Amino acid sequence: MRTHSLILLAALVLSTTGCRHDEFADQQLQLVVDGRIENGRHPMVQVTTTVPIVKEYQSVDSLQNNIVRWARVTVSDGEQEEILVGKYDEQFYPPYVYVANNMRGEVGKSYRLQVDYNGMHAEAVTSIPSPVELDAIQWKKADIADTLYTITARINDNPAQHNYYRLFTRIQHPNERRTFLPAYLGIFDDEMLAAQNEIVVNKGRTNLKKDYTPYFALGDTVIINFTQIGEDAYRYWRDYEEMLTLSRNPLFPVKKNLNGNVTGALGCWFGYGATQYQVVIEEK
Secondary structure, eight states, X not given: OOTTHHHIIIIISSOOTTSXXXXXXXXXXXXXXXXXXXXXXXXXXXXXXXXXXXXXXXXXXXGXXXXXXXXXXXXXXXXXXXXXXXXXXXTSSSSXXXXXXXXXXXXXXXXXXXXXXXXXXXXXXXXXXXXXXXXXXXXXXXXXXTTEEEEEEEEOOOTTSOOEEXXXXXXXXXXXXXXXEEEEEXXXXXXXXXXXXXXXXXXXXXXXXXXXXXXXXXXXXXXXEEEEEOHHHHHHHHHHHHHHHHTTOTTSOOOSOOOOOOBXXXXXXXXXXXXXXXXXXXXX
16 A cells, blocks of 8 residues: 555655765665554555665666565564564565564554664554544546546544544556555645535555546546544655655755654654545446
8 A cells, every 4th residue: 555655765865956966975875664554454564775866867677676675574562563574565666565464453552663674773653543434425527527537525523633634545447556545635634624524535646657637537446545644644644745746846846854753764654544435436
């Protein structure tokens, strides 16, 4: 579900646009950690190293050299600890993930992640918020074309609490990846929601697809993963959206790292209180 990892790897770190390349030629490598744990699901972590800025062009394929395949990755909940197993998985980029076989996330529990590799140590703690349900989901034809559709949903938000939400989507199709993508503009602070708590559900996006459209097509089976997140995850995803929007604009270069929560490395380890929904786009 973590296809934004390419951006973590190639743009999150050492993204100091406008600086001289030789200033970073001898930059010491750092770990980049990208991990998550959801209610009812196994924790999953990707580990890479930072990419130094060099004069030579670096292709996407060459970035696979920065994948860390032999780290010791552990997750503990205060009662049990499990060593995650690394494996190749082409559904993700980079195509290597560390996964648990036994541990599954539980709402309200805290989870400590520790990563050790080549003398480097990183750790972070997160907890899983309570899932929040959507009251209603509907779709209609987009204004720009009869063949494209928009999806809207209404959040069952508790006004007595200050909550943060993140949307992920995927299209259930043999030619599409089975992993979720972060929905474009799919990060919400409930203090900024409209009075009816209605949100737009856009298609997931990475900067790898130049022909991206936020709309869905007739016949699409859309899986929506609606998650409640903590404030630290909200800050991270807010910065991610800003980077994704501005990274293609040469007038507004991205010059800062994302606000992660990992000590001893760059990156994130977040808990998600998730609920999933399936929507089939069809003529009404």
